[in-house]
Amino acid sequence: xxxxxxxxxxxxxxxxxxxxxxxxxxxxxxxxxxxxxxxxxxxxxxxxxxxxxxxxxxxxxxxxxxxxxxxxxxxxxxxxxxxxxxxxxxxxxxxxxxxxxxxxxxxxxxxxxxxxxxxxxxxxxxxxxxxxxxxxxxxxxxxxxxxxxxxxxxxxxxxxxxxxxxxxxxxxxxxxxxxxxxxxxxxxxxxxxxxxxxxxxxxxxxxxxxxxxxxxxxxxxxxxxxxxxxxxxxxxxxxxxxxxxxxxxxxxxxxxxxxxxxxxxxxxxxxxxxxxxxxxxxxxxxxxxxxxxxxxxxxxxxxxxxxxxxxxxxxxxxxxxxxxxxxxxxxxxxxxxxxxxxxxxxxxxxxxxxxxxxxxxxxxxxxxxxxxxxxxxxxxxxxxxxxxxxxxxxxxxxxxxxxxxxxxxxxxxxxxxxxxxxxxxxxxxx
Numbered sequence: 001x002x003x004x005x006x007x008x009x010x011x012x013x014x015x016x017x018x019x020x021x022x023x024x025x026x027x028x029x030x031x032x033x034x035x036x037x038x039x040x041x042x043x044x045x046x047x048x049x050x051x052x053x054x055x056x057x058x059x060x061x062x063x064x065x066x067x068x069x070x071x072x073x074x075x076x077x078x079x080x081x082x083x084x085x086x087x088x089x090x091x092x093x094x095x096x097x098x099x100x101x102x103x104x105x106x107x108x109x110x111x112x113x114x115x116x117x118x119x120x121x122x123x124x125x126x127x128x129x130x131x132x133x134x135x136x137x138x139x140x141x142x143x144x145x146x147x148x149x150x151x152x153x154x155x156x157x158x159x160x161x162x163x164x165x166x167x168x169x170x171x172x173x174x175x176x177x178x179x180x181x182x183x184x185x186x187x188x189x190x191x192x193x194x195x196x197x198x199x200x201x202x203x204x205x206x207x208x209x210x211x212x213x214x215x216x217x218x219x220x221x222x223x224x225x226x227x228x229x230x231x232x233x234x235x236x237x238x239x240x241x242x243x244x245x246x247x248x249x250x251x252x253x254x255x256x257x258x259x260x261x262x263x264x265x266x267x268x269x270x271x272x273x274x275x276x277x278x279x280x281x282x283x284x285x286x287x288x289x290x291x292x293x294x295x296x297x298x299x300x301x302x303x304x305x306x307x308x309x310x311x312x313x314x315x316x317x318x319x320x321x322x323x324x325x326x327x328x329x330x331x332x333x334x335x336x337x338x339x340x341x342x343x344x345x346x347x348x349x350x351x352x353x354x355x356x357x358x359x360x361x362x363x364x365x366x367x368x369x370x371x372x373x374x375x376x377x378x379x380x381x382x383x384x385x386x387x388x389x390x391x392x393x394x395x396x397x398x399x400x401x402x403x404x405x406x407x408x409x410x411x412x413x414x415x416x417x418x419x420x421x422x423x424x425x426x427x428x429x430x
Contacts, residue, residue, distance in 0.1 A: 143257035177204035232393030272369030304366030
């Protein structure tokens, strides 16, 4: 019966040789062709950027770009962003199921116990220039965690993997806030166990020893949504980097540090910063129509619209748009110049056939930069916030990969187009 249900794709070469390649199906999404036996023909595939290649199987995140769907462990992102907490999402991504009340409390207590960082690690910051980019600091300090917490980096031990996951979820906010404080010259604010996860991060970011910090619940909820929306996004560049580094058996701190480095690239983690830069260049809402006409004429580049994966609406964008309204209303910034320009650009794009036909809809980055700016976050910290949120995705993907029986060290092939064999010629004869 199994052979009768077996589906294959037959590849026939021009020399008459052929091979049957199994067709595999996931629980959701497109079928894939298993090409692992292709090497028997002495051939392999060519796929720059791996746009048509599944590098692994995973149970964590599902994206349907055509339908505009994003699920974490089967749960739609809109539902999680509306009803869940970031720590609850962290538990879900690590364990596969939402926690009950007891599990949620125990998980939160574990994270809280790990928010402090080793005192000697704090001294690392003095080795950086004050004007160093916070992402450069993040790459260095997160990577250095393995030098301080090497008691639990046996990746074959599930208990060690759990401890490492807890430490990273807990300590990355502390490290990120310290990177900000060091950059601004303000004193570090150590974690406060009476605060929740997001409240604690905002306290470490914006609090000072001069006065008590009272978190604004509307702003806390807004940042919580930002973290949830950015927690994972399937096999993107930084996640793939974490998996590739982890495939060699590298410790989890080094792997996450490599993910931070990949995220730092402007084509990956810098999109919301690019949106703000674009809005600054437009300058005034009166120039919005002229700017969009210039986009159609290839005179200007439109940032924050369209997405490499989503061919319809980014499911995170509507949540972020509503969050943007809530934050600006709370801060009495409804007339904010940037926000009004953003709304005008969006309205033009939604009514113009040029943008509709090309499916250039606002994505999550279009509004998240405005929210972060309203919260008082400087633009050089935007990607750091992204890294903080994505840490749970990286850790979950890394942990899943380590436990996978089919794990192999990553070793992509190449299409060589260099010189053919040639013999060395002594320098006096050249």
